[in-house]
Amino acid sequence: MSGGGADTRAAGVRPAAARSARAAPAALGVPPDAAAVLSALPVAVVALDAEDRFRAANPAAEQFFGLSAASLAATPLAELLPRDNRLFALLAQVRRLDAPVSDHDLALESPRLLRRGVTAHAAPLPELPGGVVLTLQDGSTAQMLDRQLNFRGAARGTSAMAAMLAHELKNPLSGIRGAAQLLEQSAAEADRELCQLIQEEADRIRTLVDRMEMFSDRPVEKAAVNIHQVLDHVRRVAQSGFASHLRIVQDYDPSLPPVWGNRDQLVQILLNLVKNAAEAVDPRSGEIVLATAYHHGVRIAVPGSRERVHLPLQVTVRDNGPGIDERVRATLFEPFVTTKRGGQGLGLALVAKLVADQGGLIECDSRPGRTVFRLSLPAAPPGAAADGGAE
Numbered sequence: 001m002s003g004g005g006a007d008t009r010a011a012g013v014r015p016a017a018a019r020s021a022r023a024a025p026a027a028l029g030v031p032p033d034a035a036a037v038l039s040a041l042p043v044a045v046v047a048l049d050a051e052d053r054f055r056a057a058n059p060a061a062e063q064f065f066g067l068s069a070a071s072l073a074a075t076p077l078a079e080l081l082p083r084d085n086r087l088f089a090l091l092a093q094v095r096r097l098d099a100p101v102s103d104h105d106l107a108l109e110s111p112r113l114l115r116r117g118v119t120a121h122a123a124p125l126p127e128l129p130g131g132v133v134l135t136l137q138d139g140s141t142a143q144m145l146d147r148q149l150n151f152r153g154a155a156r157g158t159s160a161m162a163a164m165l166a167h168e169l170k171n172p173l174s175g176i177r178g179a180a181q182l183l184e185q186s187a188a189e190a191d192r193e194l195c196q197l198i199q200e201e202a203d204r205i206r207t208l209v210d211r212m213e214m215f216s217d218r219p220v221e222k223a224a225v226n227i228h229q230v231l232d233h234v235r236r237v238a239q240s241g242f243a244s245h246l247r248i249v250q251d252y253d254p255s256l257p258p259v260w261g262n263r264d265q266l267v268q269i270l271l272n273l274v275k276n277a278a279e280a281v282d283p284r285s286g287e288i289v290l291a292t293a294y295h296h297g298v299r300i301a302v303p304g305s306r307e308r309v310h311l312p313l314q315v316t317v318r319d320n321g322p323g324i325d326e327r328v329r330a331t332l333f334e335p336f337v338t339t340k341r342g343g344q345g346l347g348l349a350l351v352a353k354l355v356a357d358q359g360g361l362i363e364c365d366s367r368p369g370r371t372v373f374r375l376s377l378p379a380a381p382p383g384a385a386a387d388g389g390a391e
Contacts, residue, residue: 043137050130052077052091063295064136065113080113087120094122094132108136114365114372169209177202220357223387224258224380225266227315231290234270243278243288251291259313260380261358263387269354273317273373276348280321280371289318295376311360311376318373324366332364 038045044064047056054072062068067075081087086106093101100123108115115138125131177199184195235248259266270290277288293314324332333352355362360377
């Protein structure tokens, strides 16, 4: 009986195991190649040996560090970060405990790297003595999106202010200026100077109102725009004028697809950023870098719609100036915020508004010797008509 019972249990187990074995291939399919899985991950993953040299890196890690896999292989981590950075303490702890360790809100800062709010997960790599597999996730994207909502709110508020100013001020200003001209004709010599002053001040206020009108909400015509042609145009304008004494470096990704945007507004955005950089750097040793790259993973919700827009095209304007004061940085894109003597504080507010009109994002990272304005822009949809703007 006991033997029969054992046979019955065995017979009952084998079919279940067989069903499970048969079901597994149907549920999981053929296991994908590990390298393909790593390449598809949007999170930076690297393998480090016992001396903290890069032994492997996925495409997201190349984007994170701004270096190709071949360049990372030839660059120890200590050349990218100072030895007192918390990341090295994390790696040492993993090796000491022989167990996974995580850390959050890391700042990876050096002349070659600037990442803040980074989450790091590290674990021992048994196949490599002393090796560690490390994942790095930049937490600044969520902060960037929050800031962008503030920038857009500021732009909308400025648009309403522009409409009000244009309506309420332009007509009275014309009347004041006309009256001052009439008074000047019959005024004594000593009073003519005052009449001219009134006219000059009326002209100055009208110019300010005209600048404010640029914030008004108008339909934006978009097309497929070659961003490299736009950058080349901006570079030529800069080097023939306000940046003729500076070195402008181009670092482009030639495979970048067209941007979906308005060419004239993109020129205006980039000219403004390059002009600010030219005014910030040292006239003798100043350098401005214009760069483009393709980045996965940035998507934003379109207001009033369930659609989420992918913003894979990244354009950066980088300079080696003194940096932007941290107290100003949080409100940098708001109207009337400026660090320039005599500045009106509308330039970067206009940039933020125009970038929002393109459906993109703008952010700024700054420290002494390195300021970066980074635009994230949408790619043109397949088959979109190209912009025919002249170069």
